Amino acid sequence: MKHCAHVDSLPRPEPGPRSDTCEGCVAAGTHPVQLRLCLECGNVGCCDSSPLKHAAAHFEETGHPVMRTFEPGESWRWCFVDHVLA
Template sequence: MKQCTHVDALPSPEPVPLSDTCPECLAAGTHPVQLRLCLACGYVGCCDTSPGRHATEHYKESGHPIMRTFEPGESWRWCFVDHVLA
């Protein structure tokens, strides 16, 4: 089973979220379906089900590998590099 190779490089404590919603969606007047939090820098972006897919775009631009759900009651993390739950 493939494992994430990036968890050990995550900052501790977790970064403070830079916003409470996706700033690109807010600027465009669209609504994110669900939010993701970058565990490297605190960027908040919308998921791939949202029209903008800003969380994935943040990964592509920054190279920050792991985001976690930013939804209440959820705690999973996704590694974009290894394509696994981290």
């Protein structure tokens, strides 16, 4: 199984969310399907099932590698660099 080394370098404690929804979707007038929290800076973006894929766009713009789900009752993480659950 592939290992993600990026998790070890994340800020502790993890950053708080900068918003409670995807601000990119709000600005574009679309509705996010699922939310993701950047574990480097606290940006909240929508998932790849959303029309504009703001969480992935945030990774492309910033290089911040790991996000976690921002959905109630879920706690999984994803590394965009290693393409693994982290």
